[in-house]
Amino acid sequence: MEKIPELCHVDDALSILSGKWKPIILLHLLHKGTLRFNTLKRSVPGITQKMLTVQLRELEDEDIIRRVVFPEIPPKVEYSMTDYGRSLEPVLEAMHQWGTRHSLRKQEKKDC
Amino acid sequence: MEKIPELCHVDDALSILSGKWKPIILLHLLHKGTLRFNTLKRSVPGITQKMLTVQLRELEDEDIIRRVVFPEIPPKVEYSMTDYGRSLEPVLEAMHQWGTRHSLRKQEKKDC
DNA sequence: CAGCATCCAACCAGATACTG
DNA sequence: CAGTATCTGGTTGGATGCTG
Numbered sequence: 001m002e003k004i005p006e007l008c009h010v011d012d013a014l015s016i017l018s019g020k021w022k023p024i025i026l027l028h029l030l031h032k033g034t035l036r037f038n039t040l041k042r043s044v045p046g047i048t049q050k051m052l053t054v055q056l057r058e059l060e061d062e063d064i065i066r067r068v069v070f071p072e073i074p075p076k077v078e079y080s081m082t083d084y085g086r087s088l089e090p091v092l093e094a095m096h097q098w099g100t101r102h103s104l105r106k107q108e109k110k111d112c
Numbered sequence: 113m114e115k116i117p118e119l120c121h122v123d124d125a126l127s128i129l130s131g132k133w134k135p136i137i138l139l140h141l142l143h144k145g146t147l148r149f150n151t152l153k154r155s156v157p158g159i160t161q162k163m164l165t166v167q168l169r170e171l172e173d174e175d176i177i178r179r180v181v182f183p184e185i186p187p188k189v190e191y192s193m194t195d196y197g198r199s200l201e202p203v204l205e206a207m208h209q210w211g212t213r214h215s216l217r218k219q220e221k222k223d224c
Numbered sequence: 225c226a227g228c229a230t231c232c233a234a235c236c237a238g239a240t241a242c243t244g
Numbered sequence: 245c246a247g248t249a250t251c252t253g254g255t256t257g258g259a260t261g262c263t264g
Binding site for chain 1 (some may be wrong): 136139208214217
């Protein structure tokens with residue numbers, strides 16, 4: 001780990017993953033491969049069209065996901081992880097594992 | 113990794129680490145052990161007293177850091193990681209490594 | 225189907241002033 | 245020294261309506 005926190009890059013990773021829906025969107029794409037807009041929307045209960053669009057655009061801008069438009073009627077747009085995006089998997093994995101232990105721990109405390 | 117993103121715990125980890133100053137505060141405490149309030153403040157350029165207080169309280173509430181008050185004049189308060197807080201180190205490490213590669217990549221793109 | 229535009233509420237964070 | 249209180253501006257997220 002970097003010895004000088006002034007040069008901290010944790011924030012760089014955080015800025016990619018921050019956004020209310022990004023982790024769950026990424027997990028879906030990692031697990032299920034390629035998904036259409038509405039399929040993704042149904043997979044993320046509670047998200048609005050606008051927010052899904054916004055979050056997808058931000059991830060696309062960072063080259064984390066790929067957006068493929070099929071020039072058809074009705075329109076069809078598919079989203080998938082880029083190879084670069086897949087490099088986030090260990091990070092998400094680490095966060096997921098820690099988060100799981102953390103929520104268990106909180107649960108135990110509540111039970112007391 | 114959890115197969116059902118509906119039960120995603122990445123957000124749990126994210127909620128702990130989110131907050132403009134938390135990663136750098138945690139890195140300082142991980143590297144330097146125990147720090148007083150003002151020492152920490154000097155270590156995080158740009159942070160205000162209020163924000164430092166708020167972020168420290170939130171981390172303390174989650175049992176990530178320990179706050180020890182010495183009943184002296186002038187007041188002295190020391191902050192350090194809890195054992196539980198240290199369990200976040202692999203997560204921060206993963207994020208740091210990814211973030212470092214990410215910022216290098218962005219740099220390369222800019223150079224083109 | 226997959227968006228975009230607009231408007232609005234809530235939250236987050238900063239500046240500043242005051243205190244035991 | 246290590247805070248708290250208050251005010252304020254900026255950003256984020258949500259509701260709704262419209263479009264190729």
